[in-house]
Amino acid sequence: MELRRVQLASPGSNLRMLERGSQSNADHVFLDLEDSVAPNQKVEARQVVVQALNDFDWSGKIACVRVNGIDTEWFYGDVIEVVEGAGQHLDTIMLPKANRPDDVYMLDMLLTQIEMHRGLEVGRIGIEAQIEMAEGMMNVNQVAFASPRLKSLIFGPGDYSASVQARGLSIGASERYPGHVWHYAIHRIVVAARAAGLQVTDGPFADYRNLEGYRQSCEMALALGCDGKWAVHPGQIDVAIDVFSPSSADVDKARRIMVEYKQALADGLGAIAIDGDMVDAATLKMAEIVSAKADAAGL
Numbered sequence: 001m002e003l004r005r006v007q008l009a010s011p012g013s014n015l016r017m018l019e020r021g022s023q024s025n026a027d028h029v030f031l032d033l034e035d036s037v038a039p040n041q042k043v044e045a046r047q048v049v050v051q052a053l054n055d056f057d058w059s060g061k062i063a064c065v066r067v068n069g070i071d072t073e074w075f076y077g078d079v080i081e082v083v084e085g086a087g088q089h090l091d092t093i094m095l096p097k098a099n100r101p102d103d104v105y106m107l108d109m110l111l112t113q114i115e116m117h118r119g120l121e122v123g124r125i126g127i128e129a130q131i132e133m134a135e136g137m138m139n140v141n142q143v144a145f146a147s148p149r150l151k152s153l154i155f156g157p158g159d160y161s162a163s164v165q166a167r168g169l170s171i172g173a174s175e176r177y178p179g180h181v182w183h184y185a186i187h188r189i190v191v192a193a194r195a196a197g198l199q200v201t202d203g204p205f206a207d208y209r210n211l212e213g214y215r216q217s218c219e220m221a222l223a224l225g226c227d228g229k230w231a232v233h234p235g236q237i238d239v240a241i242d243v244f245s246p247s248s249a250d251v252d253k254a255r256r257i258m259v260e261y262k263q264a265l266a267d268g269l270g271a272i273a274i275d276g277d278m279v280d281a282a283t284l285k286m287a288e289i290v291s292a293k294a295d296a297a298g299l
Helices: 015-023 039-055 075-089 101-118 134-138 140-144 157-163 183-195 211-223 234-244 248-266 281-296
Strands: 006-011 028-032 062-066 092-095 126-131 150-155 199-202 228-231 272-274 277-279
Touching (some): 006 015, 006 234, 015 028, 039 062, 075 101, 092 101, 101 126, 101 140, 126 134, 126 140, 134 140, 134 157, 140 150, 140 183, 211 228, 211 234, 228 234, 248 272, 248 277, 248 281, 277 281
Parallel strands (some): 006 028, 028 062, 062 092, 092 126, 126 150, 150 199, 199 228
Antiparallel strands (some): 272 277
């Protein structure tokens, strides 16, 4: 199981920040060529990203590049220059504004052509698709099954907020609403992703100084089924790792459930009680997920 408890955003035009990202304890770092890079720096940033992928040590984390959307003049150049220049050090490409399954297919085929041309293992580079427009949300079920390269779906609250004309000026912040304002959007992505066997990541919380607000946002995303959340600042990394890692108490109980319920099955029992809770086959599946996440995190 790959860990995506936290995805650190690093501007692709800033080599120093990319190096810091490679040295961080984030599970996943995406070298960004999209929103964090000014239009007049986008072409030059490609070679900065290539240099960072080739020169820095990305072991122990997922190295990802977010390219510009397919509706821009930069998309094809981003993919070709980055993959041809550093494809052997690249784990995934993040595709923003994945509105249709065709968008994912287009990236898949372009990656296949480059891999074949450069002698890279065909299909090794994965795709992470951002759902951040009304059209993308409407088509999320089809997007989730668009390519065997897909690894995860990511909710983009900023562009999505603008797309559906929701109130607010701070990305990821909770406006006045009786509950989690993006409950429906995130859970719809979660359902599509899980049906396709993908992971799910919640997007950014822009007020990076408000760590309590960020923690609350992480906890809500976890409750809705997400595997992790973006960090727009290194100061958010440890909070996300803490929230999205199973607690020692949960890990102990999960492993106890696995042992005791499997023994119960061997004894011919379909349900038992553990610490006052009814435990059955569904509980076993929940416990196995907790245990697998703990194993992946070395807990």
